[in-house]
Amino acid sequence: MNATTPDLTLYNTLTRQKDRFVPLDEKRVTMYVCGPTVYNHAHIGNARPAVAFDVLVRVLRRLYPQVIYVRNITDIEDKIIEMAQAEGVEISVITERYADIYRADMGALGVALPDVEPLATETIPEMIAMMERLIAAGHAYEAEGHVLFDVPSFPDYGALSRRPMDEMIAGARVEVAPYKKSPGDFVLWKPSTDEQPGWESPWGRGRPGWHIECSAMIEKHLGETIDIHGGGIDLQFPHHENELAQSLCSHEGAPFARYWLHNGFVNMNTEKMSKSLGNVLLVHDLIEAAPGEAIRLALLNAHYRQPLEWNDDVLPQSKAMLDRLYGAIRKLGDVTAVTDDVVPDAFLEALLDDLNTPKALAELFVMAKKANVATDDGERAQLKAALVQSGFLLGILQQDANSWFEGEAAGATDLDAAAIEAQIEARKAARASKDFAEADRIRDALADAGVLIEDGPEGTKWKLAG
């Protein structure tokens, strides 16, 4: 990062403002994001944090020599158990199935795997150790085979979500199990029946509650204090509040996450996405209908903290945006991109300003415009590099431009590339002999087959209709 590069600022839920990001150790930046509970397919809303924080990691890697990104997989949970029992299989059958699907779906969106992808079931000893420390420190207690966090023992509880404890209790919707000392206490460990999966512990055979796993995995892989903790806004309370309490209290008050980031929701036609409304869009289905890159761009077209409106127009629009960007790159096909770092300042500044991806995209279109009018090959080589390098930070524009136009919609036509080229040659001959009726007939026939023709100074190009 040179002297003219502005600082990265991130909106920190802890402080409710944009804070300048200063890592604890600039040689080793640590980041944790809450991953999926693997018992079903991921929907487009689940994909949002994966994509948003994937961009953040790309930006961080540009700024710092080492970034360790951990995203967990929750593979022990009651809904998983129910599904396994319904199918009569071990929970690992369920969790491995959906974890594989999750990785594949996110991969289709250009989301790179995290550096570490820990499983809750592989972190049980660390969870038990943490609970023992919490009990020893007076922040947790055992009751009827459960281990519960003693919320009143931690006066700062509620600081992240800004919820005073007494107020929450007044909400009166908190489950008040008889073994709880206080209504707000939450479960760290609970007993398992013989039919339920469980692990031996000092409190009998049981299984972990939800929140403890993240605390334990962070401690195990990243240490007591991490730089960035991310997740969906819905996790702010109670999940993250509880993580914070557990980690702080088991580490003698050492700071937990220094920057808390939360992404907004995806709305469907201005209403929420829910199974009962039947408007849940699964990533698994979307990638059959549209290029993963277009889905990714749709998610990046809005700022990650804002609500994102999804409707039937969103994907076609995103695809059209990519057509324009790739179209500009394709026009630069005759020059070789320079290898210097030429990411424009305006583009980078947008991303450094709390990941303003819509602004960054606008800058990308500025580059495309310049590329479309540029005549100097030196400038064009620069712009080609700028487009691709900037696109890399967003996780787009990394494929060959012709591949985008000719290959992305594979399946939209029965013709193969050779057949298309042959038709184009035939049309070229017809045009050369001024037989425009025949030329148009060929073009229309190709169009009917889903192939669109573009004549240019360097010959005829084609693309598959979206």
Added chain:
RNA sequence: GGCCACGUGGCGGAGUGGUUACGCAGCGGAUUGCAAAUCCGUGCACCCCAGUUCGAUUCUGGGCGUGGCCUCCA
């Protein structure tokens, strides 16, 4: 009920106390054999009501609407 976000043109979506966001779609023109792509130009906006201000979409208050959390859901 409590707490918290958001409400921008046909659609998605930035941003700002007074100046073009950007993209998609539309319209006009250039270019093209005709198209497409590209370029040039262009129409369309800031939920409602008060207040602060010389001036508010941008600040304050109220209202309405949508959404989130408070029930181990991104």
